[in-house]
Amino acid sequence: MELGERRGDMKVIVTHDVDHLYSTEHLFDGILLKYAFRVVMERLGGMLSTREFMFRLGDLFRKTWHHVDEVMDFDEANGIPSTFFFAMNKGVGLNYDYHSALPVIQRVISRGFDCGVHGIEFEDRNQIEAEYQRFKILIGKSDFGIRMHYLRRNEGTLEKLNQAGYLFDSSEFTFKTPYKIGAMWEFPLHIMDSNEFYEGKSWQTEKRELIIEKTKDRIAKLAEKNYPYLTLLFHDRYFCSSYESYKLWYKEIIQYLKDNGHQFSSFKEVLHELES
Numbered sequence: 001m002e003l004g005e006r007r008g009d010m011k012v013i014v015t016h017d018v019d020h021l022y023s024t025e026h027l028f029d030g031i032l033l034k035y036a037f038r039v040v041m042e043r044l045g046g047m048l049s050t051r052e053f054m055f056r057l058g059d060l061f062r063k064t065w066h067h068v069d070e071v072m073d074f075d076e077a078n079g080i081p082s083t084f085f086f087a088m089n090k091g092v093g094l095n096y097d098y099h100s101a102l103p104v105i106q107r108v109i110s111r112g113f114d115c116g117v118h119g120i121e122f123e124d125r126n127q128i129e130a131e132y133q134r135f136k137i138l139i140g141k142s143d144f145g146i147r148m149h150y151l152r153r154n155e156g157t158l159e160k161l162n163q164a165g166y167l168f169d170s171s172e173f174t175f176k177t178p179y180k181i182g183a184m185w186e187f188p189l190h191i192m193d194s195n196e197f198y199e200g201k202s203w204q205t206e207k208r209e210l211i212i213e214k215t216k217d218r219i220a221k222l223a224e225k226n227y228p229y230l231t232l233l234f235h236d237r238y239f240c241s242s243y244e245s246y247k248l249w250y251k252e253i254i255q256y257l258k259d260n261g262h263q264f265s266s267f268k269e270v271l272h273e274l275e276s
């Protein structure tokens with residue numbers, strides 16, 4: 001890693017993967033059943049307050065599952081130029097039609113936030129290019145990046161993303177600084193909400209307070225090592241009362257970053273900086 005003349009303050013790139021739009025996408029794909037099972041297991045494990053448990057069960061009957069607009073309100077109020085990733089294909093547990101994402105994408109763009117592709121295909125080159133083309137036609141621009149759904153990739157994926165024309169990718173989950181693959185920048189992902197909450201398990205097994213402290217520690221360690229950039233993922237789906245713990249995690253981590261003098265930036269801003 002290249003270390004600059006820094007004093008520990010990082011530029012933080014905040015991102016949001018949009019995995020769901022409406023609960024009705026999952027009427028026949030088994031996701032609602034898996035969801036209910038996880039809710040019960042977390043309640044039995046003592047991880048959910050009665051309030052959070054009731055809200056979470058209520059989501060089975062609530063239509064809108066995305067919280068893109070609420071996240072934009074929060075990010076805007078906190079001066080965070082975040083990026084939202086939308087899928088142009090259906091994938092594991094992700095079942096919305098890309099056309100139905102258009103009104104949401106338009107709201108994201110009109111409010112001055114950035115958006116990119118939440119990639120599904122990670123092997124077949126034609127399918128990878130098809131996702132790129134769909135998004136390009138949808139938004140009428142070609143300067144956008146990608147993050148793979150579930151960070152899925154193999155040894156050839158990043159090169160195929162580069163060839164498809166993506167400006168950047170943020171699917172490598174490692175503690176590295178940005179680097180180039182052909183013309184495309186790779187922005188490794190450092191902090192991911194679901195990883196903090198599940199840590200490889202099927203449901204949450206640790207108390208929220210402990211999880212928040214662990215995330216803060218992780219960030220502090222990166223700052224100590226003089227990381228210039230930090231990439232963070234918070235799924236918009238969790239910005240609601242059903243996921244009160246996650247929402248609180250996000251708010252506390254954002255506050256922690258501010259309190260410690262870190263700044264918020266975007267992929268494009270950093271990319272510009274790196275290119276010059």
Ligand SMILES: [Zn+2]
Nearest residue numbers: 017019149150
């Ligand atoms: Zn995803």
